Amino acid sequence: MHKSGFRKTIEIIIFSVFIFFLFAPLLSLGIWSVALRWYWPHTLPQKIGFDYWFQALGITKSLTLGAVNVVPAFLLSLGIAIIVVIITMAIAIPAGYALAKLKIPALLKGIILILFLLPRAFPQQPVFVNLMLMFTKIGLTGTVFGVILVHLVVSLVYAVWITTSTFSSIPPELEEAARSVGASRFRAFLKVTLPISAPGLIASAVFVFLTSMDEFTGTFFVGLPFVTTLPMTLYSASGSNIQFASVTAILLLIPSILFMIVIQKFLKAEHLGGMGG
Amino acid sequence: MTNNLKNELAVGKSGIGAGVERPRSYANILPYILVFPAVMVILLLYLYPFLASFWKSFISKEGVLSLANYEKTLRLYRYDILFTLGVTALSTFIATVLSILVAVYLRLSKGWLANSVGILYRLPIFLPFVVIAQMMRSFLAPHGILNLLLAKLNMIDIENPLQFFNWVGLTFGFVWKQAPFMILIICGGFQMIDDSYIEAAKSVGAKLPQIITKILIPMNKPTILIAVTLVFCSLVGCFSFPYMLIGGKSPVTVTVDIAHRVNYFGDYGVANALGVFSYIMVSLLAIYYVRSMMKKGLYD
Numbered sequence: 001m002h003k004s005g006f007r008k009t010i011e012i013i014i015f016s017v018f019i020f021f022l023f024a025p026l027l028s029l030g031i032w033s034v035a036l037r038w039y040w041p042h043t044l045p046q047k048i049g050f051d052y053w054f055q056a057l058g059i060t061k062s063l064t065l066g067a068v069n070v071v072p073a074f075l076l077s078l079g080i081a082i083i084v085v086i087i088t089m090a091i092a093i094p095a096g097y098a099l100a101k102l103k104i105p106a107l108l109k110g111i112i113l114i115l116f117l118l119p120r121a122f123p124q125q126p127v128f129v130n131l132m133l134m135f136t137k138i139g140l141t142g143t144v145f146g147v148i149l150v151h152l153v154v155s156l157v158y159a160v161w162i163t164t165s166t167f168s169s170i171p172p173e174l175e176e177a178a179r180s181v182g183a184s185r186f187r188a189f190l191k192v193t194l195p196i197s198a199p200g201l202i203a204s205a206v207f208v209f210l211t212s213m214d215e216f217t218g219t220f221f222v223g224l225p226f227v228t229t230l231p232m233t234l235y236s237a238s239g240s241n242i243q244f245a246s247v248t249a250i251l252l253l254i255p256s257i258l259f260m261i262v263i264q265k266f267l268k269a270e271h272l273g274g275m276g277g
Numbered sequence: 278m279t280n281n282l283k284n285e286l287a288v289g290k291s292g293i294g295a296g297v298e299r300p301r302s303y304a305n306i307l308p309y310i311l312v313f314p315a316v317m318v319i320l321l322l323y324l325y326p327f328l329a330s331f332w333k334s335f336i337s338k339e340g341v342l343s344l345a346n347y348e349k350t351l352r353l354y355r356y357d358i359l360f361t362l363g364v365t366a367l368s369t370f371i372a373t374v375l376s377i378l379v380a381v382y383l384r385l386s387k388g389w390l391a392n393s394v395g396i397l398y399r400l401p402i403f404l405p406f407v408v409i410a411q412m413m414r415s416f417l418a419p420h421g422i423l424n425l426l427l428a429k430l431n432m433i434d435i436e437n438p439l440q441f442f443n444w445v446g447l448t449f450g451f452v453w454k455q456a457p458f459m460i461l462i463i464c465g466g467f468q469m470i471d472d473s474y475i476e477a478a479k480s481v482g483a484k485l486p487q488i489i490t491k492i493l494i495p496m497n498k499p500t501i502l503i504a505v506t507l508v509f510c511s512l513v514g515c516f517s518f519p520y521m522l523i524g525g526k527s528p529v530t531v532t533v534d535i536a537h538r539v540n541y542f543g544d545y546g547v548a549n550a551l552g553v554f555s556y557i558m559v560s561l562l563a564i565y566y567v568r569s570m571m572k573k574g575l576y577d
Contacts, residue, residue: 015390022397024423025409025416025453032415040420041428041435095315102308110571112312115319117570118327120507121563123514125532126552129539130326130333153322160315185304214405216517221539231407231517238411238521249411253404260403 033246052243056251067244070233070251077230080144081212084151088159088208093201096163097189101172119157125217132221142226150218155208162207166200167193203263210256330556334549346546350554353547358554360528364444365512365558368451373505375452376459381489383460384467385475395464401457410521413450417441417522446522447530451512459504466500467493503569506562513559531555 032038033052035045054060058069098104099112119127131150132141140146170193178188194201216231224232230252237245337345350358383395401409416422424438433439441449470493478488494501516532523529525537531551538548556563 011390015394018394019397021453022400024426025412026400028416028422029412031422041425043425043429091314091318094311098308098311102311104308104312112316113571114567115316115324117567119319119323121510121566122327122559123510123532123552123555125514125516125535126330126549126555127323127326129535129545129548129552130329131322132539133329133545134326149322152318156315156318157323185307214407216405216407220516220536231405234407234411235517235521238414239524242415245411246415249408253408256403256405256408257400 029246029249032242033250035243052247056244056247065244066241067237067247068233070230070248073228073230073233074251076144076228077213080148080151080229081209083148084155084212085205085209087148087152088155089163089201089205092156092159092163092204095160097167097193099160099164100167101175101193116157116160119153124154125221128218128221131218135222141222142224144223144227147219147223147227147229150222151212151215154215154218155211158211159204159208162204163197163201166197166204169200170196206259206263210259213255214252330549330552333545334553336546338544338546346550349547350550354531354534354551354554357528357531357534358551358558360444361513361530361532361555362558364447364451364530365509367444368448368455368512369505369509371448372452372456372459372508373501376456376463376504377489377494377501379456379460380463380467381493383464384470384493385485385488398457398460401454402461404454405517406454406515407517407521409450409454410518413446413453413518413522414442417446417449442522442526444528447519450518450522451515454518455508455512459508462504462507463497463501466497470496499569503566506566509562510559510566513555531558 031045034048034050036049036051037047038045051060051062051065052067055062055065055067056070058071061069099109104112128150135141135146135149140149174192174196175188178192179185183191214231215229216235219227219229219232220235223229228236230248234245234248234252237248334346335342335344337343379394379398383391418424419438419440423441424433427433428435428438474492474496475488478492483491514532515530516536519530520533520536523533531554535548535551538544538551
């Protein structure tokens, strides 16, 4: 009896340490986003208010805060992400279907698989550096289109993995049944396979959306200084204005947390680790 | 392979035209038409620049084939290369130990504490590194919350706060982000182990450490190795967090050096040589990863 009480105490102490290290960094971000004056070493800010929030959301336009309206950056990120989702899914769904359901010679399939595994295994930054050189030659650096292409590469790998595993999980008998009563392959896909695989495909699309919203390294090399997405705004604010940077960081993590809670059960664990490198 | 694809596509064009009369040949080339756009995007926008980073690392400033970039890289950045390797290995090691402990706890415990841990730990997985970078900048700053708390607890001198914008802060942030991801993967593996194994071990008198080292870890070796590989490889390539936390100070990771080489000097030769060093750092684990994923069939 005494021993189990002792164990419970230890468990609660470790639990508290765990909670502290998990949430204190987030809490720090939250407090800084509303701290108007905070002198060291006071435990809490002397003056709090939502001035930086109003400024970042474009509600006020003060010149003294050193914070800008982030709505245009947010809309740019949103627009890029939506286009990236559309292009990526239009490419990944056919590829995933072919890899999961159709006959491809083993050797060729192996080569394609390696091609889609390499970006995950090796650091991507040197690739972006050379992509930037390539893009400079054809006038794509510093353009939104160039940034969309970079996000496309980053997302496509994951999208093809997830769509392929979604399609492979669907028993072939279903489509065969549809075809045996005279449906074409395309019609069988549209009427049978697509509706069943919808949850997996939507999860994949949301994952691509977030990958694009959070993408940093590729945008840094190909987009800056002309394409300022929300992560780039956060990066520029980070060194100079801790309150404004905290507000931007919170704005950036809201969609991540919301969407991921909704779709996490559809995603395979291995895919999640590559978020926002 | 490109040739192969081209041939297939050439067949494809005639196949589509004659699709009604020759449905068989259409069905044969359909897979290639469907994978073609995805493969082309990866070939052009990933594989080509990836291979370019190798051969450009051997082209000197004067445009001739030489090892000059490697000589310069080793002269200027050999300490940073070791720093990157050290911080990554340390972070991966701590994250692995921590995540195995938490996963064991979640596997063997019940009750509201274990349940809340089982849900809450997932949070960092969903946060991008750029947000984590800003979070750690404010949390670990000389006048940040961690130093404030340590000072209030009289653990440090308030006039001399600890400096975390170095390998310590980097390791902390890396572990904060990646340990939860490892817990997620390792937990999945632990769930596969039937309770009867653990019960059987307990009945012959096995204690917790023995259950961990003799049953849980050995039976999940592949899962744990894949988790270690993914974390190590992604940390070697992580750019935003070290760039925002340490920036221009020294020592710093190779990724930050690459950015400086490109942005301040336009020196793509040395940047690419540094890139090749980062490939070498992950090479063993990367090959292991690709091989094991191929064996697994990747999509099953």
